[in-house]
Amino acid sequence: MYRWLLCWRYLRTRYIALASVVSVMLGVATLVIVNSVMDGFTAEMQQRMHGILSDVIIESHSAHGLPNYQDTVAKIRQVVGEELAGITTVVHVPAMVSIDHRGETITRQINLIGIDIESYADVSDFSKYLLHPENQKRIGFDLKEDGYAPDRPGFPESGWKYRRLKAAAEKQLRAMQLAYEQEQERNRLLRAAIEASASGSSSANTAAELSVGSPVTASDLPPTPRDQADGAAEAPHDGHGLAFPELPAHLRSNDGDDAAPSGKSSSATTSPRTGATPGAEQSLPTPGPSVDAVATLDSDQAKVFDPEVDQHEGIVLGISIGSTRYRDAAGRVTDYYYVRPGDDVLVTFPSAGTSPRAINERFTVVDFYESKMSEYDATFAFVPLDKLQQYRGMSSDAVTSIQLKLRDGADLNAVRDRLRAEFPLELMVQVSTWRDLQGPLLAAVQMETTILNILLFLIIAVAGFGILATFFMIVVEKTKDIGILKSLGASGSGVASIFLGYGLLLGAFGAGVGALAGLVFVANINTVADMLETITGQEVFDPTVYYFETIPTLVQPMTVVWVVVGAVLIAVMASVLPAMRAARMHPVEALRYE
C-alpha cells in the first residue's frame, strides 16, 4: 500500500520526472502518427491496386493468347468452384497513343486493354474510377453529351457538345481555307492565263493546273496573311483545329474568368488570336502541316465520317496519358489537358500472329480513368474487347488474360496454387494474385514502415535513458526516505517496487498522453498540414507528388496498443537499475545521509 501511496506522491511532487517522460510522449505520438499515415498509404494503395487488378490473374505469354478461352473459363470455374465471384476475359497489348495537340503530335507508350463491358465490372472497380457519372454506374464506350467530372473544377468542356463545336469550327476553318485556296488557285490560273496569253502556249496551262493539286504549291502559300496561315496549319489535324484557339480561353478560365469556349466558330477562329499571339508564334514553327491539310481533307470527305455526329470506337484513357499536373504561378495544383473526351486519338498496336505488324486505329476518347495510382493512370487505356480482337486480327475466342474475382474471405494463395496445378507454366500461362504482381511495391512499403518503427523505437529507448538518469537522481534525493522506510520494516523489494511502480506510472502516463496526442493529430492531420502550410508557406503534402488530395490515414488499434506497451516497458526497464540501487541501500547509511 505504501508503495502506491509513495509512487503517487512522488508523481505529484516530482515534476522533473514528468519532463523526462515528455520524450516518451513525443516518441509514442510520432510512432502512432507515422504508423497511421503509412498504414493509410498502404491501405489506400492496396485498395486501388486490388480494385484494378482483381484477385487472381491468369495471363498467357503466347502471342496468340489463350485460344478458346471458353474452355479455359469452364475449367477455371470447375477448379475454383464456389469461391468464384466474377470472371472476365481481357486482351492486353503494348501500344502507343498519338495525341494531336496544338499542331504537335504527342506520343505516349500505353498498355492497351480490351475489356468485356458486361463482365469487367464484376471483377474490378474499373467503373468507379471513370469521370462521367453515367460511366461510373455502367461502363460505356459511347461518348456522352456532356457532364464529365462534375466534381472537378477546371475540367474542360467535353463530350458531344465539345465535339460538335470543334467539328463545326474545323469545318468552317476548312471552308475558309478552301475558299482561300480557291482564290489562290483562281489567282494562279488568272496569272497563268495571263502568262499563257502572253506566251501563247497551252502547255503552260496544264502545268499550272497540275501544280494546283500538288503540295508544292500549297507550301508556297505562307507569305500570305499570317493569321490565315495559322488556321490552315491547325485545321488539318482532324480534331485539333479548335484546340489551339480555344486553349487560351481555358487557361484563363482557370483564373476565374469563366469565358465559355467560344461558341461560334467564327469568333473562335478570330478573336483569341490577338490574345494568344506569343503562343501562336511558338506553335507555328513550320508551314508544313498545311501539306496534310489537303490530304486529310480529301480522305475525310472520302470516308463520309462526320465528326459532328459520328465517333470512332471509344477509348478510355488513363488520365495522366492525356493530361499533366502542374502548379500554376499562384501555387495551385492545376491539370492541363492535352486531350479530352470528345477528341480523337491515334492508337498504334501490334497485330496478332507471329510476325506482328503495327496497326493504326483511330479512337474517340470517351472518358478518362483516374485510379490515382500514377503507374496505372499513366499507362492504361481501355477499349472494348471485341473491337480490339477484331483490329488485331485475333479470333474472338482468343484472349491474353483472364481475371478472377473471388468471394470475400477466400484464400487467394490457395486458389492460385490450385490454378497453377491446373495450368502449369509450360502452357505459357502464368497464374498470380494481385499481391504477387505488386509484391515488390508492397514489400518496399512494408520495409519502410519497419525501418521507421525501429528508428522511432530507438527514440523511445533514448528517452528511457533520460528516465534512468532522472530516477537515479530521485533515488539519491530520496535516500533518507528509503532509510526511514527500511527502519520501519519495509523490505528491499518493497522499496524497489516503489520506484518500479513509479516508472510504470510515468511510462503509462507518457505513453497514454502520447498515444492520445498522436491520435488527435492523426484525426486532424490535414488541418494541421494546412496550418503548417499557411505558417511556413511550404507545401507539406504535395498532391502533384502523391496523387492524393488529402493525407490518408488508418489507425490500427493493435499497433497503438503495441506502441504503448513497448513504451511502458521501456520506462519500467529504465527504472529497474535505480530501483535495485534503492533496494540495496543500507538503512543505517541511508538514515545518516544528508
Added chain:
Amino acid sequence: MNSTARPIQPRKRDAIPLRVVEAAGLQPASPTPPAPAILQATDVYKSYRRNRHEVPVLRGCNFAAASGKTTAILGQSGSGKTTLLHLLGTLDAPDRGRIEFDGQRIDNLPRTARDRFRNRQLGMIFQFYHLLPEITAFQNVLLPMMIHAGFRGYLRHRRQYRQRAQELLERVGLLHRLHHKPRELSGGEMQRVAIARALVAGPKLLLADEPTGNLDRQTGQRILDLLDDLNREEGLTIVMVTHDESIAQRCDAVVHLADGKTVEV
C-alpha cells in the same frame, strides 16, 4: 502501571494480529517475575570501514534493558551509542557478539524476519524525526501498518488502522494536525508524530536516538514527559540514547558507554 482512564487500552493493542510475532520466529514473552531483560546485547563488536581504514566503534559492549523500564545509554559523541542502538534495532548486524530480544537471538535472523521484527516489535524515534516529507502526519503514522499489511490487507483493515492512528495522534496531542505535512509542523510536533508512528504497531520496545537533541529545552521536556507517561501507563520499554546527563537521570537505569564499551560509573 496501566491506567484505564487513558484512551488507549491494552485490549486495543491486542487487537493487532499477533501472528507477526510467530512469523518473526519469536515466542511470546513468558512472564517471569524478576524484571527480565527484554533486550540484551552480549559482547558486541562492530567496526566500520572508512576509506580502507577499519574504524572500531563497539569493542565488546554489553547491554541489557529491563522489561517495562526506561534505560538510558549515555555517552560522548563517538562513543558508539547510536551504533549500539542501530544494532539493537537490527538496522545493522554486529561483527561479533549476540543480541537477544525476549530470549531470542535477533542479530542473525534472515533479512525478512528482521524487517518484520522492526515493523511489529519495535518502535524507533530519531533526533531528526525522520518523517517522510511527501505525506501527511496521519499517513506517516499509518506507514508501518501499510508496510505490514500489504495492499489488500490494508484495504481490509483500513478502518481499524485509521482509528488506531487517530487515537495515537490524539494521545500525543496532535489531533488538530492530522493532515498537515511534516514541513508544516514544529520540531516538537514532528517528534510527537514520530512517536505515534513508532507505537502504531503496538510494540513492546521503543528505541529513541537523542529524541530531544534537536529541540529546545521546554519542548524536549514535554517529549520526555510523554515518553514517561507511555512507559508508566502502558508498560512500554524504552531505550534512549542521549549525551545529556540530566535526561539520563530521569530513566530507571543508565548505561554508560565510552570507547565502544560499557563502563561502570
